[in-house]
Amino acid sequence: MTSEHPPKRGQPQPLTGGPIRFGPYWLDARIAVGGTAEVYLARPVDPRAEPQRLIVKRLLPHFAGDEEGRTMFEREAALHAAVSHENVVTVFGSGVNEAGEPYLAMEYVDGVDGYRLLRRLKQEGRVLPVGIAVHVTTEVLRALSSVHTAKDAQGRALGIIHRDVTPSNLYLSLEGRVKLGDFGIARSTTRATSRNAASAVLKGKFAYLAPEQVAGEPFDHRADLFSTATVLAEMLLGKPLFPGGGQLAVLLAIRDCRTDAIDELKAALPPGLYDVVKRALSRDPKNRYQTADQFGVALKPFAADARLAERELASLVKFVHAAPSTDAMAAVRESVRQMRAAQIPNTSVPPESAGAFERATGEYGTLPSFVVTGGGTKHGPWSFARLIEACATGQIGRGDKVDYMGRGYAPIDDIEELARHLPMRTATTNQLSGPGQPDFFDDLAQAPMLAVLLRILEERETGVIFAERSADAAGEASRKELYFVDGRLHHVASSNAHELLGEYLVRRGKLAREELDLALAVLPRYSGRMGDTLISLGLVGPVDIFRAIREQGRDRVADLFLWRTGKVSFYRGQLAPHVEFPLDLDLPGLMVAGVEAAHPGETPLETWRDRMDRPVGPPTEDRKPLSGVVWPALVARVLSLTTPPKPVRDIVKVAARAGGTTSPSDVLRAIEVLLAARLAKLG
Numbered sequence: 001m002t003s004e005h006p007p008k009r010g011q012p013q014p015l016t017g018g019p020i021r022f023g024p025y026w027l028d029a030r031i032a033v034g035g036t037a038e039v040y041l042a043r044p045v046d047p048r049a050e051p052q053r054l055i056v057k058r059l060l061p062h063f064a065g066d067e068e069g070r071t072m073f074e075r076e077a078a079l080h081a082a083v084s085h086e087n088v089v090t091v092f093g094s095g096v097n098e099a100g101e102p103y104l105a106m107e108y109v110d111g112v113d114g115y116r117l118l119r120r121l122k123q124e125g126r127v128l129p130v131g132i133a134v135h136v137t138t139e140v141l142r143a144l145s146s147v148h149t150a151k152d153a154q155g156r157a158l159g160i161i162h163r164d165v166t167p168s169n170l171y172l173s174l175e176g177r178v179k180l181g182d183f184g185i186a187r188s189t190t191r192a193t194s195r196n197a198a199s200a201v202l203k204g205k206f207a208y209l210a211p212e213q214v215a216g217e218p219f220d221h222r223a224d225l226f227s228t229a230t231v232l233a234e235m236l237l238g239k240p241l242f243p244g245g246g247q248l249a250v251l252l253a254i255r256d257c258r259t260d261a262i263d264e265l266k267a268a269l270p271p272g273l274y275d276v277v278k279r280a281l282s283r284d285p286k287n288r289y290q291t292a293d294q295f296g297v298a299l300k301p302f303a304a305d306a307r308l309a310e311r312e313l314a315s316l317v318k319f320v321h322a323a324p325s326t327d328a329m330a331a332v333r334e335s336v337r338q339m340r341a342a343q344i345p346n347t348s349v350p351p352e353s354a355g356a357f358e359r360a361t362g363e364y365g366t367l368p369s370f371v372v373t374g375g376g377t378k379h380g381p382w383s384f385a386r387l388i389e390a391c392a393t394g395q396i397g398r399g400d401k402v403d404y405m406g407r408g409y410a411p412i413d414d415i416e417e418l419a420r421h422l423p424m425r426t427a428t429t430n431q432l433s434g435p436g437q438p439d440f441f442d443d444l445a446q447a448p449m450l451a452v453l454l455r456i457l458e459e460r461e462t463g464v465i466f467a468e469r470s471a472d473a474a475g476e477a478s479r480k481e482l483y484f485v486d487g488r489l490h491h492v493a494s495s496n497a498h499e500l501l502g503e504y505l506v507r508r509g510k511l512a513r514e515e516l517d518l519a520l521a522v523l524p525r526y527s528g529r530m531g532d533t534l535i536s537l538g539l540v541g542p543v544d545i546f547r548a549i550r551e552q553g554r555d556r557v558a559d560l561f562l563w564r565t566g567k568v569s570f571y572r573g574q575l576a577p578h579v580e581f582p583l584d585l586d587l588p589g590l591m592v593a594g595v596e597a598a599h600p601g602e603t604p605l606e607t608w609r610d611r612m613d614r615p616v617g618p619p620t621e622d623r624k625p626l627s628g629v630v631w632p633a634l635v636a637r638v639l640s641l642t643t644p645p646k647p648v649r650d651i652v653k654v655a656a657r658a659g660g661t662t663s664p665s666d667v668l669r670a671i672e673v674l675l676a677a678r679l680a681k682l683g
Contacts, residue, residue, distance in 0.1 A: 005386050021045070023097035025105065026057050029060055035071070036060060041108060047142050054092060057104040070102055077104045079160055080183040085146035089171060089181035106181070111317045114167030120320045121206050127238035130270065131304030132312055137232040138296050139178035139443045140170060144228065147180070149220045149638040160219065164226035166208045167234065172317045174348040176310030206543050207242055211283050212613050214255045217520050222285040225295055229280035229288075236269070236277075247542035248531055252581065255546075257283035266587040273302045288563075295350055311390045345586060367405040374399040375580040385520035388528045393495045394479060398422060405524070419578070438569035439463070448558045450591055452568055452675045457587045458625040460487035464574040469566035478554065478566075483576035491576040492556040499559075504552045505540065515539045553583040554593050561594035588631045588673075595669045604668035610649060616671060617645025626677055638670040642680045645666065 019026040042056040042591040059073050077094035084090070092108040097103060097125040114136070121127060128136070144165070146470050150158045162183065189250045208230050210223035240255045241261055257524035259281045266274045269544070275297045282288045289295035303309065335628040341347040368381030373396060384405070391412070401409045402418065439467075442452055446465075452465070465482040479495040497503065502519060505511035511519075511534070513517070519533045526533040531549065534540040560566075599607065631639065637658065641651045648671065653668040 014289045053108045055106045055108045073102050076183050082150045083147050087143035109171035109173050111172045112320045114170035128235045133307035134234035134299050134303040138299050141292040141296040143180035164222050166205045169557045176314030211255050211257050214251050251546045303522050370403040372401045388626050401681045405640050415599050439568045439572040444563050444566040453587050457487050462573040467568045488584050492553045556595045558597040561598040602665050604665040608668050612649040613647050615645040616642050619678050621682045635670045
């Protein structure tokens with residue numbers, strides 16, 4: 001059933017033993033294998049049927065019997081079949097074969113995909129002419145217009161979002177035609193609630209995602225338009241728009257919409273085109289073109305004549321189609337590299353304090369380290385993972401000396417692999433002390449964390465909060481550093497070992513304990529970067545790591561809402577050093593998460609039991625400092641219900657009913673935030 005060798009990208013590979021019968025088709029050659037399905041070049045069993053060459057996509061055997069896998073496949077078939085347009089790959093039909101295996105029969109585009117074209121041009125040191133690149137983009141936008149406006153049999157809008165507009169899903173024919181394909185992860189917004197839309201598992205090639213997708217925010221069809229603009233930018237640049245030193249770096253560049261690379265081309269582009277591309281790449285979807293048609297109209301003046309563009313594109317496609325693929329040679333080179341790496345003898349000594357899994361994995365062993373603190377106390381032998389934990393949690397710090405993996409004692413500040421994990425220079429190992437007199441100081445027994453964050457938000461502060469709490473019943477003292485830039489959370493450092501990324505992922509069920517043990521064992525190879533380590537080992541995907549780091553920062557702040565005692569000091573203008581992953585989290589969302597942590601589940605119902613009939617209305621004072629704040633949707637909805645004043649009971653009924661999955665306790669927590677912000681007043 002399979003070919004002897006894996007097929008080259010997009011190149012049909014004849015099947016061993018000849019064609020096989022699959023439902024109403026003969027499968028002649030395998031073109032590619034994906035994560036859930038394989039794609040074949042096929043022909044109908046009936047010689048009179050049309051077309052005579054087509055694509056058959058079938059689920060991989062281990063997915064064919066899986067209900068979820070079959071449902072996703074059927075959804076792809078339904079959404080793809082709902083779109084009929086000359087720039088969209090045609091679906092001829094779907095069904096199951098004699099064994100009950102589902103399939104999807106589609107148009108075969110004889111040519112190459114955009115990935116192969118761009119890769120080949122890069123090898124030649126060439127880029128697509130501007131007019132051709134714009135022409136390809138306008139054709140894609142025509143396809144997306146049809147996708148986004150598709151309707152079902154009853155004439156109802158389907159609200160399809162493609163979610164995977166990338167060069168490899170643009171099919172370029174030998175005649176120079178452009179077609180959009182692969183609806184494998186497309187989604188119909190009419191079949192998913194907004195809650196599902198926001199929390200859906202993020203799929204697709206992450207280098208082409210929109211910022212709101214990366215940031216875990218709700219998204220709509222405008223995400224497809226951003227992806228299209230990213231592909232256009234890549235065609236103009238001859239390289240990806242969001243390159244980076246690692247996958248997390250790429251995701252950060254997308255989240256922050258760092259499109260500086262396109263600025264370099266401004267002088268070389270036709271007047272006006274730069275402005276169109278930059279608008280299409282806006283961070284805020286409201287600032288982009290709102291429809292594919294609008295984007296296409298803006299690009300039209302810069303596109304080459306359609307007939308000339310097709311002729312030029314056809315020539316390029318034939319050139320790439322005929323050129324030998326370099327994939328096989330690249331695979332050979334990588335295989336040789338891995339074999340050579342495996343042959344390097346391992347002379348390192350496993351640390352005595354390593355876990356069982358680390359001791360069993362001797363090839364990842366490293367020499368132990370020793371520490372002498374400023375007070376003369378000696379620690380060790382410590383594994384690299386234990387050393388990083390001690391740095392991050394403040395057990396050791398500046399002024400201490402470390403014999404790092406047998407290199408001899410040196411100040412910890414001079415050891416790059418460790419210095420990047422140290423807290424702010426002004427912090428000490430036993431208490432958080434700031435640079436001089438704090439700009440404000442609060443006792444959490446009198447001023448809850450919600451009030452502290454509101455103060456930061458009102459003034460759009462830049463600086464650091466040092467939070468410290470004495471030892472709890474378990475004998476563990478807690479210290480945290482919260483850094484803000486313009487009233488947004490930039491970074492959070494914590495002294496609690498259980499709040500480190502690896503432990504956080506285990507606690508959230510994203511990582512198994514033995515997998516964390518493996519990652520800790522090889523951590524030195526990645527300079528102590530747990531995220532990069534997990535990604536390189538294939539234990540956690542880059543988007544999952546990206547989301548987890550942000551969620552970890554949110555939860556570290558939410559934990560402060562549980563403190564009933566403790567001190568917080570704020571130092572204005574102090575910035576965080578060595579931050580490789582700025583969180584850039586808005587404070588209103590953190591406040592809601594913190595209030596939920598402090599009052600989980602249905603506890604607000606009991607707290608508010610005696611106040612349900614009291615009215616909530618507008619405040620007596622003008623709250624201009626907070627007037628421009630963008631609040632979470634529920635908080636904004638509840639705020640709108642306070643004018644004119646209404647009893648708490650009525651606000652809860654209206655807001656909970658309108659919010660779908662919103663509970664009465666959710667509404668009460670929103671009221672609590674508004675009262676603390678003095679945007680509403682309880683009568």
